[in-house]
Amino acid sequence: MKSTKNSIFSQNGINYTIPFILITSCFALWGFANDITNPMVKAFSKIFRMSVVDGALVQVAFYGGYFAMAFPAAMFIRKYSYKAGILLGLGLYALGAFLFFPAKLTGEYYPFLIAYFILTCGLSFLETSANPYILSMGPEESATRRLNFAQSFNPMGSLLGMYVAMNFIQARLLPIDTAERSLLSNEEFEAVRDTDLSILIAPYLYIGLIVLIMLLIIYKTKMPKNGDQSHKIDFIPTLKRIFSIRHYREGVIAQFFYVGAQIMCWTFIIQYGTHIFTEQGIDEKTAEVLSQKYNIFAMLIFCISRFICTFLLRYLNPGKLLMILAFAASCFTLGTILLTNIYGLYCLVGISACMSLMFPTIYGIALKGLGDDAKFGAAGLIMAILGGSVLPPIQASIIDMRIIGNFPAVNISFILPLICFIAIISYGYRAR
Numbered sequence: 001m002k003s004t005k006n007s008i009f010s011q012n013g014i015n016y017t018i019p020f021i022l023i024t025s026c027f028a029l030w031g032f033a034n035d036i037t038n039p040m041v042k043a044f045s046k047i048f049r050m051s052v053v054d055g056a057l058v059q060v061a062f063y064g065g066y067f068a069m070a071f072p073a074a075m076f077i078r079k080y081s082y083k084a085g086i087l088l089g090l091g092l093y094a095l096g097a098f099l100f101f102p103a104k105l106t107g108e109y110y111p112f113l114i115a116y117f118i119l120t121c122g123l124s125f126l127e128t129s130a131n132p133y134i135l136s137m138g139p140e141e142s143a144t145r146r147l148n149f150a151q152s153f154n155p156m157g158s159l160l161g162m163y164v165a166m167n168f169i170q171a172r173l174l175p176i177d178t179a180e181r182s183l184l185s186n187e188e189f190e191a192v193r194d195t196d197l198s199i200l201i202a203p204y205l206y207i208g209l210i211v212l213i214m215l216l217i218i219y220k221t222k223m224p225k226n227g228d229q230s231h232k233i234d235f236i237p238t239l240k241r242i243f244s245i246r247h248y249r250e251g252v253i254a255q256f257f258y259v260g261a262q263i264m265c266w267t268f269i270i271q272y273g274t275h276i277f278t279e280q281g282i283d284e285k286t287a288e289v290l291s292q293k294y295n296i297f298a299m300l301i302f303c304i305s306r307f308i309c310t311f312l313l314r315y316l317n318p319g320k321l322l323m324i325l326a327f328a329a330s331c332f333t334l335g336t337i338l339l340t341n342i343y344g345l346y347c348l349v350g351i352s353a354c355m356s357l358m359f360p361t362i363y364g365i366a367l368k369g370l371g372d373d374a375k376f377g378a379a380g381l382i383m384a385i386l387g388g389s390v391l392p393p394i395q396a397s398i399i400d401m402r403i404i405g406n407f408p409a410v411n412i413s414f415i416l417p418l419i420c421f422i423a424i425i426s427y428g429y430r431a432r
Contacts, residue, residue, distance in 0.1 A: 065120025092122025251366025
């Protein structure tokens, strides 16, 4: 028993290794959903002949689901258990994925937004449950490191999502660019649209099946009810209590800016890279594929950096390391704005190395010492994912201007992520 008490994955003699492995696999599942979706902004814009702003409604629906369901998820978890929250989250995830089929049959854009919204209501349940559960699976002093380790598997799912988006969606869409599609007759457009939508929905249907299998495995597995001692829901008093804590309150704000920056950098790397490559005389289709390869490379760097930063947390204060990485991200973002060639794209890729630590570290700092209030605290931090819904459409509206002065609008638009990283520097400084 003494050995389990000192384990990073055990507490009070209870071993959490199997639950940790199963819950950590859920991190990869929502990573897949996040990063197969980012390139869909460009794909839907092309399929339905829309502006970048209209295509960015995908992100509004996606991250709006996180926002809408976070506190209902917290109340559900408080009343039942982390396991119940995870099971309901997986169920909604699968339902949203399966709704892509009837959405395709309508031939309309907005049913897809409804499917995304339901899918991410499930992700909201998953993240609201899984993150604090991982924090509770061992000693509090190693909680942030434990969450960083679990979150290291999130970008693995993200890498797979990007790979699927590039090779099984973008590469298979009909090679008709946006300008050519605008010249098609209604009948021709509908035929092209339906073909492309059939390609687009297939990966979502497969992931829906995988999620259902995971739901059954977790349902059949005995999961400790750690941290579920109180089932009383004192919603308003609890909110007042947790938002009176400075490191939590500021953590929610920092998380809003971080998620906004992350989604902007990963969503609009396609537009950024496409602009650079088309300026070199490369056709739009090839430019998009090349840009997506850079997106995958950015995620690979993100994944490697997550493991490195998790190791560094053994020696560095989390707030201090967060501040250093946010400062480095700001420098890379300045390069992205000011350089209008391939080196600007390199800087944009480099931002991902700096972002790897941010989400779980802000999460761990903000929830430190909250005890059973962590259920509601986690909900506030998941609601902060709204930054991924609010900020990308603003950036998209800047990109749609095409040229601002004599400068590409896509470059200027990265002023928004720069502002976000400056806010995170401030939080890291205050939290250190």
